[in-house]
Amino acid sequence: MALIKAPTGHEKKRAEYCVEWLQAQGIEEVLSDECTNVIVPWNIQSGKNNCMFMAHLDTVFSEETELMIKEKKGKWCCPGIGDDTANAAILLLLIKYVHEKVKKRSCGVWFVFDVGEEGLGNLAGSRKLMESYGNRLRWVTSFDLYTHHIYTSSVGSYRYRIVVKTKGGHSYLDFGNKSAVAEMAALIHELYGYQPVGAGHTTYNAGVISGGTSVNTIAQECSMLYEARSDEAEALVECENYLYEALKKRKTDDVQIECKKIGERPCMGVVDTEKIMRIAQKCSDLIEKVTGKRPAFGQASTDCNIPLAMGIPSLCIGLIEGAGAHTLEEWINPESLTKGFQIAVGVFETVTEEH
Ligand SMILES: [Zn+2]
Known part of the structure; x- marks a missing residue:
């Protein structure tokens, strides 16, 4: 599964792999929706007595990134292997286990492999799922990342594409004309002078910048991707106001700026x-029992953002030992996969029993 390329927005091959694997195990009801989410219903109950377990199919890596599992000192290294491939693989095994071994109970479950979690996917898969099933759910678990953290609350974010355009010209003959690159640099400098307000943790990042024509051309165009993150909704709005003010200041007759x-x-x-923390404690005990290490509680931006924003209690739990998410050096400990399966079964038992 780790070798099937799945950049955000192009998860189809991985989705098909999951469908085929599940059907080969004799699981008859495997659905998909218009987003290419893969959905396996089990024992669905009327009303709200249902939970969802999800893992995302997409990775941050492009079609061009070479995928190969290299073994180094007992570790398996491959881009995307821990975020979120290994968790998704364990979810496949959990579905097989539940269908074969677990007796029907009072709680129903939708098991889901979703799309659009990373990068500019804007949580498209999770959004669609909550639109379809949100009013039937009392709980959501997302299996993502590593066992050293359980994410009990979410971090929101705003993302922008900013394009600066100027007249440009020849670097020698037209010297003095406005340069889109220099204007963008000044804008970024100003944005990095921002001091976040409020008690929450608020961050910002100019993540990608591109533009210009050649070394001897005054750049006519420069663009960047910018994001602000915070656990407080008001702090994000403040960040946005600061950005818009900074853009306004830099706009002149010679400098056009578009921001989307x-x-x-x-x-x-x-x-x-309270319910989130109660279940987080139980899951934490479980992880400590299996791995010998107690996970820390933290906050992150995950598929859980959407259900949490809608008021559905949710937790993001990692099932494997590993590190290096979003880097080419990403690795997992293959021995932690069987432990991860034990944890997944334990989390399933905990949340389907708890009301
Ligand atoms: Zn992830």
Whole structure:
């Protein structure tokens, strides 16, 4: 599965792999929706007595990234192997286990392999799932990343594509004309002078920049991707106001600036945080029992952002030992896969019993 390329927006091959694997195990009801999410319903109950377990299919790596599993000192290295391939593979095994071994109970479950979790996917898969099933759910678990953390709350984000355009010209003959690259550099410098307000943790990042024509051309165009993140909704709005003010200041007759909001991940809504912490403690005990190490509680931007914003209690739990998410050096410990399966079964038992 780790060798099947799945950049955000192009998860189809991995989705097909999951469907074929599940059907080969004799699981009859395997659905998909218009987003290419793969959905396996089990024992679905009327009303809200249902949970969802999800793992995302997409990785941050492009079609061009070479995928190969290299073994180094007992580790398996491959881009995307831990975020989120290994967790998704364990979810496949959990579905097989539940269909074969678990007796029907009072809680129903949708098992899901979803799309659009990474990069500019804007949580498209999770959004679609919550639109379809959100009002039937009392709980969501996302299996993502590593066992050293359990994410009990979400971080929201706003993302923008900013394009600066100027007249440009010849670097010698037209010297003095406005340069899109220099204007963008000044803008970024100003954005990095921002001091976030509020008590939450708020960050910003100019993540990608591109532009210019040649070394002897005054650049006519420069673009960047910029994001702000925070656990507080108001802090994100403040960041946005600062950005818009900075853009306004730099716009002149010679400097055109376009700014498009290309992503918005919501912060926490009104949600039963006591229930989240109660289940997080149980899952933490379970992980400590299996791995010998107690996970820390933290906050992150994950598929859980969408249910949490809607008020559905959710947890993001990692099932494997590994590190280096979003880097070419990403690795997992293959011995942790069987432990991860044990944890997944334990989490399944915990959340389908708990009300
Ligand atoms: Zn992930």
